[in-house]
Amino acid sequence: MKYKKYFYTILLFPVIFFGTIIALDPFHVLYNSPILATKGLEMRYSALAAINDPKFDSYILGTSMMENSSAIETNKIFKHCKFANISISGGKIFERSFVLRYLLAHKKVKAIIYSLDSHYLKQDIVNKGVNLSDYQYLYDDNIANNVKIYFSRSALKTIIKNVMYHNEYKQDIAYHEYNCPSRWSDVQDHMMRFGGLQKWFDAKNNGQIIEAFRDITHATKSIQENKRIEYDAAKMAKLISAAKKYCNDYFINIVRDNPETKFYAVFPPYSRICYGIWYQYDIPSSIIHREIVRYFALKSQTLHNLYVYGFEDLAFPDDISLYKDTSHYHPSINTLITKSLADSDRLLTADNVDRYLNRSRERAEKFDLVGLGNKISNYLRLIEQSEISH
Numbered sequence: 001m002k003y004k005k006y007f008y009t010i011l012l013f014p015v016i017f018f019g020t021i022i023a024l025d026p027f028h029v030l031y032n033s034p035i036l037a038t039k040g041l042e043m044r045y046s047a048l049a050a051i052n053d054p055k056f057d058s059y060i061l062g063t064s065m066m067e068n069s070s071a072i073e074t075n076k077i078f079k080h081c082k083f084a085n086i087s088i089s090g091g092k093i094f095e096r097s098f099v100l101r102y103l104l105a106h107k108k109v110k111a112i113i114y115s116l117d118s119h120y121l122k123q124d125i126v127n128k129g130v131n132l133s134d135y136q137y138l139y140d141d142n143i144a145n146n147v148k149i150y151f152s153r154s155a156l157k158t159i160i161k162n163v164m165y166h167n168e169y170k171q172d173i174a175y176h177e178y179n180c181p182s183r184w185s186d187v188q189d190h191m192m193r194f195g196g197l198q199k200w201f202d203a204k205n206n207g208q209i210i211e212a213f214r215d216i217t218h219a220t221k222s223i224q225e226n227k228r229i230e231y232d233a234a235k236m237a238k239l240i241s242a243a244k245k246y247c248n249d250y251f252i253n254i255v256r257d258n259p260e261t262k263f264y265a266v267f268p269p270y271s272r273i274c275y276g277i278w279y280q281y282d283i284p285s286s287i288i289h290r291e292i293v294r295y296f297a298l299k300s301q302t303l304h305n306l307y308v309y310g311f312e313d314l315a316f317p318d319d320i321s322l323y324k325d326t327s328h329y330h331p332s333i334n335t336l337i338t339k340s341l342a343d344s345d346r347l348l349t350a351d352n353v354d355r356y357l358n359r360s361r362e363r364a365e366k367f368d369l370v371g372l373g374n375k376i377s378n379y380l381r382l383i384e385q386s387e388i389s390h
Contacts, residue, residue, distance in 0.1 A: 021150050026159060028052045029138060029146035037162035039175045043182050044135045045149060047086035050178045051103050055082055059103065061096055062087040062115035065268040068185040068331040069338060071178055074113070077342040081110050084178035090127040092119045097250035102139035104258045111262045113341065114251070116308075118270075120292050121285050123246040185331040193324035197372075200320075201379055208325040213376050215326065216273060219281040220373025230283045239284060240291045247292060252299055255306050262305050264341045267293060269311035269333065271323040272367045279364035286364070290357050297353035308348045309340060313359035318367065 022030070026037035028049035038046035050056055058081035060069050071083040088096060093116075103109060126132060134152070137145040149155050175181050184190045193203050203209050222228065231239070255263045278286035293310060300306045316322055322330045340346040348356060 021159065022147055026162070027149060027155065029149055030143060036176065037159055039158070039172065039181065040161050041158040042154065043086060043088045044091070044130075045138065045155070046181070047088070047099055048138050048146075050084040050086050051099075051106065053084070053178075054107075056084040056178065057081060057107075057109060058083045058111040058113075059109065060085040060087055060113045061091075061100060061103075062113070062266075062268075063091050063117050064089045064184070064328060065115045065117060066113070066266075066334065067182045068180055069113070069334040070180055073335065074338050077338055078111060083111075083113075085180045085182075086178065087115075087180075087182060089182060090130070092124045092126055093117070093246065093250045094119070094123075094125045095130070095132070097254065098136060098139045100251075100254055104254065104261060109258070109261045111264065113264045113338075114266065116247075116251075116265050116267045116292075116296065118285075118289065120243040120246050121288055123242055183331075190324055190328075194321060194330055196321040197375065200325075204383065208328075212273075212326045213380065215277060216369070216373050217377050217380070219277045220370045220377075223281050223370055228281050228283055229285075236284060236287055240288055243288050243292055244295055247295070252296075252303070252306075255303050259305050263307065265296060265306060265308050266337060266341070267296075267308075267310045267312065268327075269314070269317050269329060269337075270327040271320065271325075271329070272317040272363065273320070273323075273326045273369065273372065275312060275317070275360065275364035276367040276369040277326075279361060280367075280369050286361075290361070293348065293357060294353050297348040298350050300348070301350050307341070307344070309337070309346045310348050310356055310360075311337070311340070311346055313356050313363065318363070 024035050025031055025033040026035045027041065027046065028036060028038070029052075032052050032054065036049060038049050050059070058074075058078065060066055060071060060074065060083055062069065064087070066085070066087040067089060069085055069087070071085045074083045074085075075081060086099070088099070091099075096114075100112070100114075135149075137148060189206070193199050193206065193209065200209050200212070204213075251265075255261075275286075278289060293308075293312075296306075296308045300308045311317070316333070322333065324330075
């Protein structure tokens with residue numbers, strides 16, 4: 001009897017523990033409870049809390065390109081909206097589509113600010129290592145499914161951290177207001193790479209820098225050897241068609257189905273290095289990209305709730321000091337983008353898209369990609385020689 005009592009006590013503890021957590025619902029996956037404990041929880045899970053919060057009527061749903069966009073700053077510019085930033089790091093257009101559909105099906109939304117990252121080039125589904133089954137159930141119509149989140153290891157870690165650092169988390173405006181809760185602008189590992197090519201050299205062991213150096217040196221070597229990637233017209237037609245279908249299925253159709261919501265779609269301004277690689281080496285990517293930009297600009301003429309923006313033809317993408325790798329720009333550019341949306345500056349239409357694309361192409365083709373590649377190759381060669389000598 002004594003052992004049986006211990007057994008029931010041990011059995012009862014997890015029931016009480018998980019029962020209490022589910023009743024309190026700190027992740028707001030069941031209802032909008034007074035407690036919020038999503039700080040540190042990956043946005044693929046914690047976006048639902050912002051969706052369930054009635055005070056928000058507009059959303060920034062980008063990728064890491066928009067994680068530094070301030071919702072509070074956006075509210076000041078869009079005076080009649082209450083934004084939450086639920087940008088998903090690495091979130092493909094496909095992946096964000098079921099978050100977007102769920103959001104629009106469950107509340108009246110005034111505006112969506114959305115980044116049109118280059119996932120359409122390969123019609124990406126999810127990032128490597130991301131498992132849809134781990135969280136996709138949160139965005140279906142079966143609310144009972146949502147309790148599964150409280151039995152995951154990441155959820156338990158998040159709850160424990162929120163309890164341990166309660167006072168600190170309570171003060172965090174970004175956390176409670178979904179200002180930019182997934183921001184990387186205050187992470188030293190990211191910010192130390194802004195400032196120019198030497199900063200990239202100093203961060204030579206960083207994964208994003210290693211990838212950037214590999215892409216640049218491979219492209220420049222191929223250009224010098226006249227080994228550009230090119231396809232025939234038939235293959236290009238298939239690739240463009242697939243890219244358009246991907247954008248239609250996972251974004252444009254959603255825009256069409258929700259005429260009451262304004263969609264501000266932004267082609268994020270990658271560094272000129274990225275565009276230089278496309279236009280000077282990876283020709284199919286440059287063609288697909290150009291066709292998709294034009295496609296969205298033309299679609300905005302018939303979809304009156306769609307506003308498309310581009311920054312590729314401006315001068316700042318040439319400035320490496322504003323980038324921590326070949327794509328991610330300085331947080332100041334997030335502010336520039338937000339202001340441009342409100343002012344309708346940089347708006348792409350059927351009337352101006354070809355001029356925009358021609359200017360963008362000219363800048364990309366003039367960019368000294370080979371010169372940059374040679375600098376990186378020389379640096380890597382010196383590093384290799386130094387390591388051998390030691």
